Amino acid sequence: MLRLSKLTDYAVVVMARLARDGAGPEGQVQTAPGLAMATGIAEPTVAKVLKLLGQAGLVEGLRGARGGYRLTRPLGAVPLSEVIVAVDGPIALTACVDGGSGGCEAERICAVRGRWDPVNRAIRDALSGITLADLAGPAPRSAPARPDQAAPEAVLLAE
Amino acid sequence: MLRLSKLTDYAVVVMARLARDGAGPEGQVQTAPGLAMATGIAEPTVAKVLKLLGQAGLVEGLRGARGGYRLTRPLGAVPLSEVIVAVDGPIALTACVDGGSGGCEAERICAVRGRWDPVNRAIRDALSGITLADLAGPAPRSAPARPDQAAPEAVLLAE
DNA sequence: GTAAATAGGACCAATCGGGTCCCCTTTGAA
DNA sequence: TTCAAAGGGGACCCGATTGGTCCTATTTAC
Numbered sequence: 001m002l003r004l005s006k007l008t009d010y011a012v013v014v015m016a017r018l019a020r021d022g023a024g025p026e027g028q029v030q031t032a033p034g035l036a037m038a039t040g041i042a043e044p045t046v047a048k049v050l051k052l053l054g055q056a057g058l059v060e061g062l063r064g065a066r067g068g069y070r071l072t073r074p075l076g077a078v079p080l081s082e083v084i085v086a087v088d089g090p091i092a093l094t095a096c097v098d099g100g101s102g103g104c105e106a107e108r109i110c111a112v113r114g115r116w117d118p119v120n121r122a123i124r125d126a127l128s129g130i131t132l133a134d135l136a137g138p139a140p141r142s143a144p145a146r147p148d149q150a151a152p153e154a155v156l157l158a159e
Numbered sequence: 160m161l162r163l164s165k166l167t168d169y170a171v172v173v174m175a176r177l178a179r180d181g182a183g184p185e186g187q188v189q190t191a192p193g194l195a196m197a198t199g200i201a202e203p204t205v206a207k208v209l210k211l212l213g214q215a216g217l218v219e220g221l222r223g224a225r226g227g228y229r230l231t232r233p234l235g236a237v238p239l240s241e242v243i244v245a246v247d248g249p250i251a252l253t254a255c256v257d258g259g260s261g262g263c264e265a266e267r268i269c270a271v272r273g274r275w276d277p278v279n280r281a282i283r284d285a286l287s288g289i290t291l292a293d294l295a296g297p298a299p300r301s302a303p304a305r306p307d308q309a310a311p312e313a314v315l316l317a318e
Numbered sequence: 319g320t321a322a323a324t325a326g327g328a329c330c331a332a333t334c335g336g337g338t339c340c341c342c343t344t345t346g347a348a
Numbered sequence: 349t350t351c352a353a354a355g356g357g358g359a360c361c362c363g364a365t366t367g368g369t370c371c372t373a374t375t376t377a378c
Contacts, residue, residue: 190353190354190355191354191355192354206355206356209355210355210356210357213355213356214356220354220355220356221354221355222354222355222356223353223354223355224351224352224353224354225353225354226353226354226355227354227355228355
């Protein structure tokens, strides 16, 4: 289906939330439990996503009491491709592209061997041209006034 | 990893093989076992791919003895996106894009709800700009893409 | 010193996709 | 007329990947 993983989706939501709450570069930090509360995503999952984003340098984690996370760059400076790479790994549509030889037993007679590169490049370019600001931008419809006050329990029970 | 399925890879290989062996529009047909032999892909898998491609109208299957498959269009007139849709289903990076409501319990507080559309569109555009001829390399034997075939476009969201 | 919070890794379960096999239908050829 | 070759359609099973959870170590404010 050419889908990207849910983790990537969560990552975008979490980073958008960080930006929204002022946890930008050199700004205030926000804790993983707090983000989980605000986004409605389970807390261990939020922690996992933040760890991955931290390893990629997209967020900065401050340890210890009063610690938390904040963005290292404004959303407009973060291409979507970077988030995908951070969470899902390298962007390559087929296994035989970057892995070199081995694994593809039809290597000898494969007619399209090594020809997926332009495809991968096209995808990467398309994804690099979109920043998180484009995704998190102005509220799509009926911006919720205070989503930080919304109780996830209520959402679960509502529908 | 944003990978596309192996089946799609096989589909490209098989279609390239069809073109290479002259099984183009109104040309000779080639059998599934023969294609399996030529490509090194397991025969049941080749048959499965050809069925999917046939349902999408990308290849034409002739039944009965002396039957087989042939392309309905030259490779240059087949955008990669169509093959992906035929084999993998609609191109949509996230589940919450086209499915409407249901499934995403954080729908109410999701900050990026409905914002994946430009991403999907960018991907689709990138994939539509690449034809199988680009993947299969230079025209094998004096059968270049014929641009007189008007763009049949494109049922990306069909299914 | 203690509590709060991140860092890192291991672990389990479920979903999805790859691959195979089955039987039916069609149709050219003997 | 009969047979065999080939496609059409679907069901099925196994494996891999992913999503999600938990535990422990480390750091730091109070």
